[in-house]
Every structure is written in structure tokens, then in C-alpha cells.
Amino acid sequence: MTNSNVMKGGAGTVLLVLSLLVMVAGFGYAAFSLSAHGHAAFNASSNVPWGQPISTYLYFALASSGLGLLAAIPLVFRVKAYYPVAKRCVFLAFIVLISGMAVLAMELGHTFRMIWAIPFGMQIESAMFWMGVLYLLDLIFLLWKFQRLEGKDWDSKTAKQIGVASFLGVLLASGNLALIFGMMSMRPFWFDGSLPIYFYLTGITSGMAALVFYTYLAYGFKREAMPEPLQRLLTGNLPVLFAALLGVTLLFILVRMVTGLYSNMPEVHLVWSDYILTSPVYHLSLWGGLVLPFLLLLSRNLRVQPGVQVLCAMLVFAGLFAERYYFVVGGQVIPLFKGTWAWDIVHYTPSAAEWSLTLMGAAMIFVLYVLGEKYFNLSDTPADITAPEPSGATAKVTA
């Protein structure tokens, strides 16, 4: 089985070196730009304080939470069919969050100051404070859970408790992350008490995309190289869930869009009518990145095809990345109280340095992922479902 994981071999090493190069280059460029120009290297400004690095962080953090929630399916709710992805989910959740935080660290004005200033400040009124606390807990629980799984402890009482704690941690962390935006009554595009649900849904969706992609990647995109239970999951329950998640995500986007367009309030209405829906990139990402994979996965025949699944995962990567970007930037493009100085809707396009941070974060995921595949058995499952099956049985499994 270890042999079938291509990441453990030369291909993994090649990917490791390549992604390491990209990561270092991304970091190097961003660091150089920041040291030469300060935050003037970014196109974020006093009018759009939160730009693509923040939306990238949000994207990664929510993908991590989504992975964490997916991991809860087997580890908390004991849906055994999902055991084959449980460990990889936990690991991916961990590294994606780490990468997101790395991007955030490069974006902040004073990263290291944060380490003492947040705990000493104890500003419990700030959702940002709770973001620090909860994502830290999330990180710890993920690590702890992974350590348990690494020790083959799948269902001891402690393992279960950690699983539940981690599940709650993820819910709270990502829910709170939603409230960072959702509680801002002065930013009506975001102001929405149900935003956590939107974040959970889109988070799980992007987690699912990551899971599918990285699982396939581990096996060189060859499903037949995978262990049988994993194959069974990928041809059974999982693509259905993927489709369902995309469907609900689309529904949520539609509802937000309709509400926004219906509203007279310029800070909501104009964001949809004159910013988001006039952007070709948004349309491309919506139709190509969310609707198309949804339709593909609806098809009973197509959704079990490995190629379709990987394609959908990659499309959803792009679709939800754009969704996060338009969500974050959209909340800021209607100038707040600037008179004629902001002559029109505020323009923002990410700078090269901001793109380099996104690239750095993505590459960092690959680096950590390959290392993870190399040094851990991420396909590990509890003994009861890893028992060897009769050979040849794999091909006939259906949902």
C-alpha cells in the first residue's frame, strides 16, 4: 500500500522541490517588496484595508475548517465509510490552516507584536481576539487528534473526546471568523447573523475539494492504486456529498445575491449590481467554478469518474477562491463617507506582491502536504475496515 502512494517516491520529491521553490520565490518576492516599499507593495489601502491576502487567509482558514468538519464525519459521527479519509482530512486541515496563517502573518503590520499584544490585551469584545484564541485551539486539537491517529488510537474515550472538542473548536473558530464580518453593521454587505452557516457550507465545500484533490494526488490520480475502502468512498457517498454541498453553497450565494439586489441600500445593492455581477472574473468563477462542477457531480455517471472528480475539485478551488475574494473586497468597495474623494466605487486589484503571498500560501500547502505524505501514513484507517478484501472486489462497488 505504501508503494501506491506516489508522494512517497520520486514524484513526491519532485513536487516537493517544485513547490518549495514556488513557496520560497513567493515569500522572497513578497518579503523583498515589503522591505523595499512597506505595505505600499500592496494595493490594499486606507479605502480597501483588506485585500487579497486577507481573502486568501480566509479561503485557507475556511478550507481548513471544512476539512476539520469533514473529519468529524468519521471521527465524531462515526460514519465508517469516511474512515479512509479521516487522517488525511485532519492533516490537511492542519497544514492548510498553517499556510493561511503564514499568509496572514505577512499581511499584518506587526506580526510578532500580535503574539504578546493579543493575550495581554484580553479584549474579549473583539471577534479578532476570539479568532486568535479559537484558531489556536483548533490548531492544538488538530495536532492532538493527529497525534492520536498517528498512534493508531481511533476510538479510545480520549480520542473521541478530542474529536468532539476539535469539532466544536472548528465550528466556533469558523463561526467566529464569519462574525468578524457578520457583526459589522457599518458594512451592510457583510452584516448578517447567518453568515456562520454560509461560512460552514462554503468551508466544507472547499475542504471537500481539497480532500478530493489531495487524495487523488497521493495516488498519482489513479484510483485503482487506492485502497479499496477509499475507492468505495470515492465512488459512493463522497461525490454525492460533494454535489450536495455545492448545491447548498450555490443556493446560499443565490439567496445573498437576491437579497442584495432587492435591497435599496447602496452598500449592498451596488456591490452586487455594479461590482460583483459586472465582473467577468466573477461570472467565470461562479459558472465555471461552482455551477459547472455542481452539474457534473449531479450526473450519476460522471460523478464517479476520477477525472471528473479531480476536475471538479480544481474548479471549486478557483470558484471558492474568487467567492472569498469578492466577499471580502465587496464589503469595502462602496466608499464609506469619502465624498467626492472617492469619485466612484473603489477600485482594487491585487498587486504582484499580494499575488505572491497567495502563491506562497498555496505552495506551502503542497510542501507540507508532500512532507506529510512522505513521513506519515495519511491513508491509515482503523483496523476493522483495513482488513484485506478479496482481490478484484474493488471494481464492482457502487453507491
Add this chain to the structure above:
Amino acid sequence: MNVLKALMTRRRFLQVSGAAGVAGAGAAKLVGFTAATSTPKTAGAQARGQTRVTKNICHQCPARCGINVYTTNGRVHAIYGDPGNPIANGKLCPKGHLGTYFLYDPDRFKGPMRRTNPRKGRNEDPGWEPISWEQAYDEIAGRINELRRNGEAHKFAHFYGRGWGPSDAGLYGAWGQLIGTPNSAIGHASMCAEGSKRAKAATDGNNSYNAYDYRNTNCMLIFGAGFLEAFRPYNKIMQDWGHMRTKSPKTRVTTIDVRMNPTMAASDRYLMTKPGTDGAIALAIAHVMLTEGLWEKDFVGDFRDGRNRFRTGQTVRAFEFEEKWTHGLVDWWNNELKDRSPSWAESVTGIPARQIIEVAREFGTTRPAMAIMERGPTAHTNGVYNGIAIHALNALSGCLFAKGGMFYQMGPSYGPGPANPADYMDDIANEMRGKYPRIDMARSERWPFTGTMMQETARNHNAGDPYKLKMAMFYSTNPIWTAPDAPEWEKMMSEIFVIDTSPFPGETAMFADIVLPESTYLERLQDSPTYPFEGWPMTALRVPAIDPIYNTTEFGNMMIEIGKRIEGPTGEYYQRIDSVENLLRHLARGFANDPGDNGVNDFESWKEKGVWYKKPYHWRQHRGVFYEWDGEGYNRVMSEEEVGEKLIKTASGKFEFKSSHLEGHADYINRELGIPTDRVGYPQWVEPRHTGGNRPLHFVTPKTPMTAEGRSGNIPHAVAIQQPIVGGNDRTYLEVHPQTARERGIRDGDRVRIRSDLGTIEAYARYVPQHRPDTIVLPYEHGHWAQGRWATGQGRSRTPGNPNEITANVSDPISGLACYYTGKVDLERA
């Protein structure tokens, strides 16, 4: 800790002064990670060093606001209005706070320089080489001496824009007399606001701007004066505005202008008229005032039987009306005004007659009421006629010399200078006296009413008529950029020896052979009698806040030092003058006999207080009687002769609705404007002659409050708030009505081309639906191609271009005021 900090701070200042402009960011640490390594500044509130406050006068406009300059550790860091100065009263306009940026402008010239590249042009690097002051003065004086020896002294000309007082522009008179040139100096007034001065000269005999008593007026008509943008003294005007708009009764304000602007927006009512037609509105208002019997009878007089016979279209018999302080009212009515009804004005201006009547009734029934004007109505070929029609309203409302009205400015009690130039005339000076006309032909038969015609200079030089200049020295003026048809100056200045004295780079310096950089105003010793303000005399003083930070000096000292090097008695004269400080000390001796209200009685106390002034204004007209101040009150009744001599200085001693001043050159006016010679004296409607012929759009180039004597283009803090009307914070934009733009396929934000007879400039357009569709507006500031790094940065030197390049060199034949706002243009997408 604090000592260390102070030392470090001082070091930092020293480093900055030496290395301004050197990028030190190369070694900067990675930004996101600096916190851990740099020491947080945890010390409490602190202020470094002792702060010294010195007196000065702002230089950002002609108003002469007294300022307190705050200096700590040898660095000027703050400027506030001087509470002891009667114009500033502790306040400043937005430009007033920019002084430190000017002082520490990294583009400033650092010392005298000589050109090494003989070719001159916009793109020619002058190849400056630093020289000493001695070298510079010797070379200049040597050239002047040579001109004088060759009988060509008249080929040396001085040009100046903002003259402050005896210690700079005041030196020109003696210079011209002693050197023997009629061109000392060519002032910029004809490119500034001569129109309103000539309108006053033509009607009440005072060739001057007015002093105003805004605080006591109850009604104002503002004709194209940029009252809340660029009228002087802007700062004091705004102080008075705050008072006028909250006092009881609130001063009612109507603004007549050609574009949406802050004055209009803040007024009670506005009439947006067609460029050049203000006079028609004024005439219609006068018409209504007469037909409805709303003129001030105590001042103007009345029908002998008290029965109003002014009826639209009907003449009145002169003997039936008895005039008091005016002259020619009935003639004016019969020959002009009877037909200038509001409906007639509507046909000319597009303003509904009903609105004009409303304004006239309010103006006519409110006292005191005044009508003010500036360049808007007067920078047209019919400028003086627009102006006298407006000023006639002040006679009809009786606000002349009245409380809440307008009057004229008194001068300060200066002592005599150190020497009298008449005692130092040599043969050359005597021979040259009156021998040649001025290069600009002002005061000649070509421009009989004018005092100065700077904008004619380059054209005359290039045509060799009356002659060609050989040498020119520029002070606080930059006609190569600001004059209409500015490129004409590039040709002239390529041919002659040019001396520029600006502290800053500029277009003049690009064509200069020698640059003698002046100190900025915060480093200068300089006096300045007030511009017309509230009438009573005042003179303020610039006291250097710090020693010049570069190798610079006062312009006055440059003149004196060059003068000392002129052969013959001229040199001796300047030896006697010695220096600006010596001159000022002599002038201040006059205060000994006439101490100011604030106790200033000599040079030292003047320096300490920054201003000498003496209230009150000496005259007042009240209900048709003129009184003179007798030391305690306006108690002494003045005779008609005294009024004519001191206040209304016309031939008749009355306010003239039939101007003897204009009639003095009736043939000239007839020739230039086609007005029958027997009618030239009346305020009347004269069609403006727009340049650009049949082109469809009026092109106006107003000043915004941030236009700091033409230098704010290189002040990034000023650029960033230059044009709030359309959010112009990185450049100025062309303001255009959306309909006008759409017809030409121009979208908001598009680059556009403005085309006149002379050529084209480009700009970015922004929609302003509040403007007239037939008028496009480009505030005058950017388009400088040699003023420094910010003036030229981000394309500000090209988009927008310099509006003066497409402004035809046409002037009002009477005032000589360049018709900046009379051009018509095409607009197209670039």
C-alpha cells in the same frame, strides 16, 4: 533617556537636511517583522526643545495675513495666523499652513547658478554650474553697465508679479530712473485683475481695488469674484463670512458666476450666467432699481417732486431729477438703461427675468448693500463696461464710503528712505529719461488707459516693435507659463539674457542664464503695506524665522547689490541704501511720530509685533453726507471740494454714470469697441468678443482655494486636496456637464483634448451636472513642466496641460486685462 532621545532627534534632523532625497529605504528591515527588533517608544508624551515664535506674512496670496511661525530646534514646524494681525486674527486659509512645505521643498535652488548650455528650450538641460554671489552680481552689473554705455539701458527690463512693498518692488522706481530704463518694472497687473481697478477709476476716480466693510453689510451681490475661493483677503473674507451669515440680520448673498463653485453653493441664491454677460445682469438690476424707485435717494438724489418717472423704454427729462453725489444718471437712463429691462437681460444671459427682478428688489430694499466683482466679469473684451455697470449698483445703493459699504485704502506712515534717487542721476540717466516707450507699450497711444501690459512684451519683442530687449530680470512672476499664449515667451526668452530670482525651479528658470535664488518668505526680512482691506493704514513685516537654509537672500538685497556695482552715482545711491534692513529701519522711523494702535513705534517693536496699523478709516458717508474723522468720531462734515479731492476723484467730483475718464479717449474706445463716441461714458451693454470664433464651448480656468501663488503644483499636500468639487486629489480635472460630454462620446474619466485657435491641451474629464452645458472648467494649477518633481509627477505636467497655451493673447482695450475667460474651444475625446 530623554537626553539621548534629544540627541538622536537632533542627529536625525541633521541627517535629513543633508540627505533629503537620498533613498534610505534600501536597508530597511522586513516590515512585518520589525516590531521584535525595534525598541518600542514607550516613553510618555514629550516635546523636543524650546519653541520660538516669530512674525511673518503669508506668501500664498496677496492678502498679507500676519502669521506666527513656530520654530523648534532650528526647524520650522507650524504656522498659525497671528492673533495680533488685523487681517489674520489668529486664522488662516488652507494655503497658509503650507509654508513649511515650501521652506523644505527638496526641489529648491540651493544657491546662485550660471547656465552652461547655450541652447534654451523646454527639453534643454540648462547645465547649471554653481557660482558665488559676487560672480553673479558682477556679471549682471557688467552687462547692465555695458548696455548703459551703449545707450541701450532701455533694453533691460524688470518683470514682477507679487510685489510686497518698498523693500522689493518699491525699489523698481529708483532703479528705472537711475539706470535709465522705462521697463522698471513691468508688473503683472494686466494679467491679474486690472479690470475692476479701471472700472472704479472710470466711475469714482480711484484706480484701485476697494476696501470693504463686509461685517456691516446686509446684502451682497458677488459677480464672478471667487469670493469663497480666491478673493483677497480670503482669510479675512471667510472670517467675515462666518459673521455675516450668523449675525442679525443675516447678510443675504446672491452670487452671479459662470460655474458651480463654493461661493454659489454657500449663497442664498445663485444666477449661473453666460461668460462675459455679467454686465447685462447688473444693468437690468439697475433698471429695476430705478423703475421701482429703490435707489438710495440720500446719495443719488431724487426727482424734484419726488415722483418716480423711470419707466421702461421711456426717457426722462434731465431737469426733473436733482442729483447729489452722482453725475449723469438721467443721461445714462435715457441713452442706455431704459431699455435694459430684466426680460432684455434674459435674452442675453439666459437668466429668467423673474429671478433678476427678485435679486434687484432684495438688493434695492436692503441697506447697506454692495455689489462686488473681480476677474469673472472683467477678463473679457467688455470687461470695464461689465465692471462699471456692476459698480454703478454701489452708487445706486449708496454704499460708497458708507458703513457696510466700500471705500479705498490708506497708506502707512513710513519715514523717507536712506537716499533720494533724484540726487544720483548721471548723464545717461538724464538722457534716457522719456526717450523710449516701455516694451509693453502701456500708457502709450496703443493702450492709453493702462498702467502695465506685461502680456504684450513677448509679442512686441518678437516683432521688434518698439524694440528688442537684451536682458530681463524676473521676480515672483512666470509669464512664460502664465501669460496668455505663453509659448510666445519661450521665443523671446531664448534670445535674451534672463535672470530668475525664484527660490524654486520653474519655467522661467529653465530659460534663465543666471539664477539668483531668493530666500523663501519664512527666511526673509521684508515689509508689506496692506492690500486694500478695511481702509485704515497697515503695514506688516516678515521676520526671518530661521537663517536661510540654503545660500539665498532677499530680492531687495539682490537689487541693491547689483545697483552698487553700476558705474557712476547710481552705485553710490545703492551704497547709501545699503541693504533691505537699512531701508526698513529708515522707513520705520516714520512710526515714531505716528505709533500704531498696537504700540509699534520703531523697527524693533515692528519686528516684535509684526505689524503696524492705525485705525480707523478717516472718512464716512452717511445718508448722503461725507464726514471726516476728527480724532474722536466722524464729526467733521466735508465740503464737495474735499470729497472730490480725497474720495471721489473724478472730474466732476461725483460718481459718474457718464464717465469723463472714458470720454477722455472716446476715439480710442470707438475704434476698439465700436461704441459711438458720445456714448462711451455710460455703463452699457457691450457684446463680449470671444476668441475662438464659432467654437461651441466657453473655457474658464478659475483658481481654487489651494492655488498658492502658482506654486502648489509642487506641494504634494496641496495637490492632494486641490479640487474637492470633483475629487481632484492627484491632479486637476476638466469639469464638464455630462450632456456636453456625451454629445462628444466622452465618458467620465476619459482623456480629452481641448482645442482653441492656438492649439490643444489635454486633460481628464469628470462630469459635473451642476455646471452650464456650454462652459467647461479647468482649475488653473497643473500643467507646469519645470516646477519640480511633484509638478511633473504622474503626468501632471501634461494632463492637464497648461491652459495658457491655448488662451489667445487678447485684452480688454480699456483696462488691458488679459481676457483669460473669454476663449471658446472645442472638446473631443483624446
Add this chain to the structure above:
Amino acid sequence: MAKWGMVIDLDKCTGCQACTTACGMENNTLPGENWQDVLYYSEGEYPSGQMKWLPRPCMQCEDPSCVHVCPTRATYKDEAAGGIVFVDWNKCIGCKYCMIACPYGVRFYADEKPLVEPDLKSIFPGENGQLWSPPYQGPDEDWRRGIGIQPKGVVSKCTFCYHRVSKAPEGVADLDEDDPELVEFVPACVRTCPPKARYFGDLDNPQSNVNRLIGNKRGVRLRDETGNRPQVYYLGAGAGVPAFQRRERS
């Protein structure tokens, strides 16, 4: 302790921006970093169009949303300093959440692309940890209150010129620039305002002129629906903030 408040009379204000330049000079802000700003709005069309303006300092809200969101308490409302909202530059981590949360757009992250180029930050490079170090820098500095020139990576804002106000005698009801004893303690924007459209005083003192003006002239707070309860009041016509509307573009 006083509760410092500002009153801005729009019937007097001429929109000249002297407040903006005085603030920029006094606090050494960068172009565009307008702690004090004047916002212009226009509506309608020739010949009956209107134009209006609104000077905008920090509102120093009684219940400031920026303070609630700051994860490090770097931004705080200092009741002991008259209720002024400060940014402690030693604690600010540059997350910019306060800029998101301020409904009045009064906060700045000057470590950004320059509005006017070339960048003054590179012409006068920062020393002593400052973002930039111009030769005309003022002498006052208190990083715990965001006074002076900020370091890189932090948020800056109007301090009601606390370095001046804090030196005022205890218990004074109003800081009136026309009083020679007080003029040096008046915030720069108030001190210079030519039409005297701005007033500064103690909102906790019923005898203060600011309270009298608010009472007599029906003072209003901008965007009161935010619940932030500004300590800045507006008088006169035009104290409404028009909703953002897209201009005609073509």
C-alpha cells in the same frame, strides 16, 4: 474630567479646507492621510444643482465601534483624556479591523501606495522607527496615543490634537481660540477655522458654549443610526450625509 466635544456649524463653514491643512501641518500627516477632511457632495443639475460639504474629524464616539473590534486594545477610548479615542502605536498590529469597523472612514493606514507621487516617504525616509521623517516634523510625540509620526504598519487617526488639548487648564468649559490664554491648547482645525465654524469644549459641562450651541441650534450627530454616538455635533443646514450613489459615467 471633561468630555471633549466639537461642534461644526455648517451655516458658517465655507468648505475651504483650512482645517485639513492645519491638521496635516500640526500632525505631520501624509497627503491623503486626512485625519481631518472636508467631504464634498453634489446633487441635482444645472440650473438648480447643489453642492455641499462636510468637515470630518474623528467623531471620538462615545461608543466607538473601532475600540470594540481592536484585538489588542491598541485603539482605546481614554475617558481620562476627555473621551478621545487613541491608537497606541506600540500595541497596534496593523490588522486594520478598526478601519473596517469605523463608520466614518476616519482611520488611515499610511503605510500604503502614495496618493501623490513621488512618495514623500522615500523623499524623507523614516528614521527612529518612523514611517517617514520630514524636516518640518513637529516637536510633540506620544506613541501611546498616536501622536507624532507613526511607525510603519500601524493605523493612525485624529487625536483631537491631544498634545495641545491636554495642556489646557483643568476644568475649562471651552477651548476658544480667541482667548489668548487658551489659543495654544485648541485643536489645530478649530484654531485656524476662518469663519469660526468650529467650537471645542466640554460636553459634560452644561455651562459650556458647545452645549449651548448644540441646544440652541439643534445640533445633530452624523449617521446617528450607527449607534456610535459621536462627540462631534453638526449645526445648520446640510448636516446629512447623502447616500452613496453612482455618478453618471457615460
